[in-house]
Amino acid sequence: MEEKKFNETSWKHHMKGGDGPDSYACNSEFQKQVLISTEDLIRQQIDEHLNIQNASFDPQNTFRIADFGCSIGPNTFYAVENIISAVKNKYKKSNQDQTPDFQVFFNDLIGNDFNALFRNLPSDRKYFVAAAPGSFYDHLFPKKSINFAHSSIALHWLSKTPKEVIRRGINKGRIHYLGGEKEVKEAYAAQYVEDFGRFLNARADELVDGGLMALHIVGFADGDAFSLSGIRMEYEILQSCLEDVAALGKITKEKVDSFNLPHYFASESELKALIEANGSFCIEKIAKMASPSGHKSDPKGFTLQTKAVLGMVFEEHFGNEVVEEVFRRFLVKVVESPEFFYDKYWEHTIYFVFLKRKGVN
């Protein structure tokens, strides 16, 4: 049976599966640090904004949590356990003698390694498990069926590289808009408007009245997308590795020219504007978090992490052999570029966004 494509989102925009040394499961320390850095903030926000008097949160009902772009663990388990603990705490503080049953929906693309996710499930979990495969830019759940939506370090993945960029060939010599022409950035921004708008529309339908949503979004301060940054350097090194492989004749220059990473890094004003345009959510908080250090000054760890995250999208375009070659070269170049890890280049932002679904209650 052939693999099918659902809608337009590629299946391959997912993390490296399995439990092996090159898997996302073993190379997601950065993402874990992001969760840890906002752990208390999420608890505070839940305490402040979860209105358990609201009928949607009657402890007789199931409290349903969805993690959008969950990958294969273990970070997603960490995130949902923190949410469950904070929600339980809120019920207890309110002298409710009952807490609801929890059901957690793990969402990622159909190509995500859900088998690995299930194998990695904590054996002492206190919630019912379900997985909901598919693009989070589509509707994934029935109306008003989710109480808490969570998404961490996933929403910078566009549903696709903007068609304009590929059709008009306006980004040759680069694999991303960072450091490139203004019109390329604008095409990416337009795609983000469409995609993040679709995400908000779908979640607005799926969340109960008064439902909560916590997001970690990789972004830049307004205007910073054009300055030199670690992410931009990372992409430029990857680009130069692809050019090296093309020079060896293993891939064509056209193949490299037609490759553009489907990532967009929004600014706070863009996020606010899109959430307000959607109109279904109250913005309870937007906070800029410092980006965690991750594998700072650890070329090997950094390369493994980058490969676990980007390897599949490279593989989809170039094939598996090229991926190995590119990341072998990437490691060498990172080792040879000590300036790559200078603090000043890694000041991009993680936005912590906490929203509440407007409703009759």
Added chain:
Amino acid sequence: MEEKKFNETSWKHHMKGGDGPDSYACNSEFQKQVLISTEDLIRQQIDEHLNIQNASFDPQNTFRIADFGCSIGPNTFYAVENIISAVKNKYKKSNQDQTPDFQVFFNDLIGNDFNALFRNLPSDRKYFVAAAPGSFYDHLFPKKSINFAHSSIALHWLSKTPKEVIRRGINKGRIHYLGGEKEVKEAYAAQYVEDFGRFLNARADELVDGGLMALHIVGFADGDAFSLSGIRMEYEILQSCLEDVAALGKITKEKVDSFNLPHYFASESELKALIEANGSFCIEKIAKMASPSGHKSDPKGFTLQTKAVLGMVFEEHFGNEVVEEVFRRFLVKVVESPEFFYDKYWEHTIYFVFLKRKGVN
């Protein structure tokens, strides 16, 4: 990361994954024929017993369906589409201008190939998809959250081989109770009482008041378990293949002696007694369906089907190489035994069981 075991149910009691020529997906024609043979019966039962006036079935709410022991498709998609179509029909007949949203939970053991299931999802589906991994002998869903439970040709899989059989070594020279000593059959029957009881308890909690459950259960008429049958001959041929491999020194005789297939084939009176003992369900119908012909008189198809279903449990005990050798020999022996396909040996029964959750409504 090591594979973990959840509860006592083995992970390996699942069908062969993937989409390849030896997968369950490509070797489940028999199971499909069972579904086809009761398609109209399920529709009639839904029409007769679904009480859409009941608050649990308000079309504003989501109608949640769970298929227990779904494997990897395509049969499960066929089954749930028939249910959805019949439920929609009932709403329309009752002049409801709205039908509920449908959400389908696909359940199978954690080791099931859910990645393949997701790849095989029909692109034109009209329901929200979720997977719920875990043993159906445990609780898998929040209380009163499922409207319709379905399970086809799965409940003859015990959670485990009865401990008594292994501990006391009372079934040497056989891999199953069929054709064996009475005490072996009794140990299997006791395990079934425990397991099917747990299944009914869990589903009683999970189903809404008035919720429906349709089951296809492979069984025998009362007393027939001791006569010569195709299933018994199949297991005896498998046993003799294992002995051949042991004679070659590739596995030990002790390894063969400690292997017992975790299957139990209930009779109608056993099913009724267990459902009545549970007390939460009205038995709306128990019908004996003739077993479909499947791969009758097609040794190769029959062998592939048997391997897709039993291969994993053999692999767990003996390792992969032995599985290949056993089923290679199995095919040869089946070809050499034309009586194997005689109609009279394949008269075991498929019980169609339709239950309604008792409740205040």
